[in-house]
Amino acid sequence: MFEFSAMPTLGQMDPSDPNFWMDYLKGMLKPVAALAAVLMAVALSFSQKLKLEWEMIYAIARAFLQLSIIGFVLQFIFTQKNAGWIILAYLFMVSVAGYTAGQRAKHVPRGKYIAGISILTGTAITMFLLVVLNVFPFTPRYIIPVAGMMVGNAMTVTGVTMKKLREDVKIQRNLVETALALGATPRQATLQQVKRSLVIALSPVIDNAKTVGLISLPGAMTGLIMGGASPLEAIQLQIVVMNMLIGASTISSILSTYLCWPSFFTKAYQLEDKVFAD
Template sequence: MMPGNHTIHYHEAEEGGGLGWMVEFLRSMGKPVAATAVVLLAVVLSYLQKLSLEGEMLYAMFRAFLQLSVIGFVLQFIFNQHNAGWILLAYLFMVTVAGYTAGQRAKQIPRGKYVAGASILAGTSITMLLLVLMRVFPFTPRYIIPVAGMMVGNSMTVTGVTMKRLRDDIQVQMNLVETALALGATPRQATHQQVKRALVIALSPVVDNAKTVGLISLPGAMTGMIMGGASPLEAIQLQIVVMNMLIGASTISSIMSTYFCWPTFFTKAYQLEPKVFSQ
């Protein structure tokens, strides 16, 4: 049970001592292995249709299995430590990988990986701090790491789209932006429409997902709790919290990315940087 005015109950599995969890993990791998039959069916269909995706499908399945297995052992280790340092280390690792991935989407932006990383860090840390201060989640690895992972993942996608779209729109409308700058507009004023368009496009999927949650499909967090034995009423409480925090973190991250991009878009004389928009 978590503290707060509106208490939320969460289902937790009991932890075994010593290496018991590893033995239990190996015993429970029967179902995941059996589920590979679905992938094998997809491989056969790809071969029959001559899609040439068989190798990629098998590689993707193997990589997903390996990555999830490794992260499962890592999380089990961190959960058993009860140390705030491991929480911060795992969080910073996720932000670093997310910043690199989002920066790859906007390769034309100088120091794009750092811009994306700083934006994601700002959005997710502010949101996480508010949730902890309001006692929605306790500051423990079992809660913070999964929650941070969801926020970082969504912020990564939104930030990458915002940065790329903003740069591309400014490039297409360089004449309008340069005219506004020549008339005395600040970079913010000259690119207001481009910033607005980039943010709307990037955030629309997150907002649309919140509008249709539960009507089209049951989200991952809610599904996981129900399959883990929690009641649907408990599951929807958690999912409401998740949707709220995803919108908050994504919005902050995407807006921050537009501010962090400006030093790379403009010279000190408030002119568009030719190196950024000549590619």
């Protein structure tokens, strides 16, 4: 089980302590100073007439607000003993991820629900294995960040899978209809399109695992090293992270194909015209 030692942090302090807020405000000086990088990007956008200045400012302001809110929410959850807060936070992440992935595949009927169920199943199974195998303790400080990484990757992969599957079936409609006319089931008729969509969606996750540590240090590993953990401890955790991301993403993407392809066909096993209309 992963257990890391660290120096006392804000997360271990009581917000009612005046020193908590003093240290918090001091800590915010660095994020504010880092705005210099954003101002540089805004200046470059203005000089190149990209007209992205306000979008950049809006994006960074929204990120600042969202992260500030979630920081205080997690601060509260981490101090709670009730496991229900872990489940609640996890379901919230899955709901947002399902909605976002469904938006990417907006032409897929009930895409948001399909994406949500797929993400929930893939990440829940993977998380269950990690807890049962005693890789992580079932505590908010471990489960919520780990679940967030899995849900985020599963969201991206699921959205791409569903969108690509619908696009490929539309492009190769004649081939699919020919297979149906020859007696193939809808699943058999779209087997090649399913495989292609899965390969395209999962390739970035697999490529990232192949090059991890060679091109860049991943976020989890970097965060641990900067937080005081040894590089060897950070590497151990990062290996676990890469394993769980591949597992959760694969389950979620495959399940999404099984759930969305029936909506591509009528009860008579014909392609549904309204699904593939522009």
